[in-house]
Amino acid sequence: LDREIFTSGQRIFNTGDAGDCAYLIEEGAVEIVGVSHGPEQRLGLLRKGEMFGEIALIDHQPRTATALAVERTILIPIQRKLVEGLLEKSDPILRHLLLVILDRYRSNQSHRTMHEDKSPLTDHQAHQRKALKGEATQKLSLAHGITRALKNDEFELHYQPICNISDGCVAGFEALVRWRHPTDGLVPPMDFLWLAEQTGLIRELGLWTLERACRDWPNLRQLTNHETPFISVNLSATQLTSKTLVNDVKAVIARYGMPTTQLKLELTETVMIEHPEVAQEILSSLVELGSNLALDDYGTGYSGLDHLQRYPIGTLKIDRAFISRMLESEQSQEIVRSSIALAHSLGMNVVAEGIETRAVRDALSNMGCEFGQGWHFGKPVALQDLVLLCGV
Ligand code: C2E
Ligand code: CA
Ligand code: CA
Ligand code: CA
Structure with a gap:
């Protein structure tokens, strides 16, 4: 388990950085700063036991906020790979819905920041998304069919x-x-x-x-x-x-x-x-x-x-x-x-x-x-x- 140590005021990541892990705070405190309406402002202060940067575990998009250590802070990085295995085994409907929600969230974020910070999907990712959507749709329609069959x-x-x-x-x-x-x-x-x-x-x-x-x-x-x-x-x-x-x-x-x-x-x-x-x-x-x-x-x-x-x-x-x-x-x-x-x-x-x-x-x-x-x-x-x- 690799821990990362940050000193007071040090940046953990910036808005727009590529992110491939989330962090669990083992010690210290972290301030999340972002653009919500107008200028940059504090979105939250997180302490020991809390997690941040989770969205990077699910999609492959850049960070939507900046994280700063407010004191000496020890973080445990949670790698995307860990969650990917769980996601693969999870229901395609839920996975699909999760990605739809994240897409919406991203586009809201880029409205606010007034710049397009969504990176385009690679061909492979786009193909995977399409397959997932197909799987989810098929499953939902079968579930609907069963409900209808019970009724009829x-x-x-x-x-x-x-x-x-x-x-x-x-x-x-x-x-x-x-x-x-x-x-x-x-x-x-x-x-x-x-x-x-x-x-x-x-x-x-x-x-x-x-x-x-x-x-x-x-x-x-x-x-x-x-x-x-x-x-x-x-x-x-x-x-x-x-x-x-x-x-x-x-x-x-x-x-x-x-x-x-x-x-x-x-x-x-x-x-x-x-x-x-x-x-x-x-x-x-x-x-x-x-x-x-x-x-x-x-x-x-x-x-x-x-x-x-x-x-x-x-x-x-x-x-x-x-x-x-x-x-x-x-x-x-x-x-x-x-x-x-x-x-x-x-x-x-x-x-x-x-x-x-x-x-x-x-x-x-x-x-x-x-x-x-x-x-x-x-x-x-x-x-x-x-x-x-x-x-x-
Ligand atoms: P099946 O009718 O195709 O049913 C397959 C399985 O679906 C059943 O296996 C059971 O687990 C589930 N199932 C069916 N109806 C219900 C239900 O109302 N509720 C729930 N919860 N589950 C249900 P199971 O119980 O082992 O049934 C025996 C299966 O073996 C049946 O298949 C039957 O058609 C088949 N079978 C019976 N005799 C033979 C045989 O001699 N040769 C072959 N190849 N198959 C046979
Ligand atoms: Ca049986
Ligand atoms: Ca039986
Ligand atoms: Ca059986």
């Missing part, structure tokens, strides 16, 4: 049967969301859920999914005349940190008279890792309501054994990645076998995801896996297209 009822649920491995009878369904886009056709969840997650729109969409699934449950039940099916609804990590989730779920269940014992909520390990306390509280409340919890995509995340013990999870869903490879890969087979054994020893049942062939189903059956889901049993389809035959 463009989402729909498809249902995929979850079957007993042994006799192939339908035990339940997983509800999977799709977007019936007015011009693009049927859009799969992976094309829009990521943004719904990021923007928080997933809360509304997730609630819509839960509502629609509960509304459809009586119809699904009629399709399986021999048994009362469960319905599985996916909950995203963002939903699971929502304070209103438990009450929302309660309200939906009450509205549709959904028997809670037949409602299964699927979640991934993400929320348990990122918000362990919140997750524990909310998940316990959901179980108190009478619903069941399934841990989705098991094997792809951290798969910490403590999660399985700490949270009230009744079902383990082994990810398709292991199931689809298990006949070719000894290792995948071992992971599947030991996951099943682990789940059983903790009193959980197991759903194997992505079963596409009879051979895989038979192998899982031999391992004592209770339930299976996958193209072998049926693809996800709209409610009206579900035709169920027991004993695939």
